[in-house]
Amino acid sequence: MTTGSSDELDILERVRKSLGADYVPSEDxxxxxxxxxxxxxxxxxxxKGSIHSASSATLQSLQDGPIRDADLNDRASSETDWSIELRTRDxxxxxxxxxxxxMRKIDEGEYGFCEVTGDEIGLKRLMARPVATMTVEAQEAHERREKISRDD
Structure with missing residues (x-):
């Protein structure tokens, strides 16, 4: 089974490699x-295609049959693994x-620009997190405000 964040990074890295080295965006x-x-x-x-493939594999595993471990500890461990896998897929x-x-933002010409400030998000950030919607500074400010409101 996999974990959410590391699984996302692994998939994204495989996707980057599959695109090849023909072109990489440059600051120039x-x-x-x-x-x-x-x-x-x-x-x-x-x-997106990689995520769909991974989801299909999980669905196929679920359809292959229920967990039938004889030992209660093994069964509990298997159920925990499935729970983690299902959370990852969610x-x-x-x-x-x-x-x-x-992708809609690309079509509308708004991709790569911060939703809060309108500034360029930056190629390095978009390469690391292609779904980023804010600059690093705006994201940090958002997270600080979120933390403060949670603490209240």
């Missing part, structure tokens, strides 16, 4: 040029919605 070119938009569209589509379902939103 115009920000969000058509070439960069096309690169990120392909990256997002490949990522996270990925939510991630697909973010990928779809990012």
């Amino acid at each position: 070119e115009e920000y969000m040029s058509l070439k960069q938009q096309d690169f990120f569209r392909k990256l997002l589509l490949e990522w 996270r990925q379902r939510k991630l697909i919605a973010k990928i779809d939103s990012a």
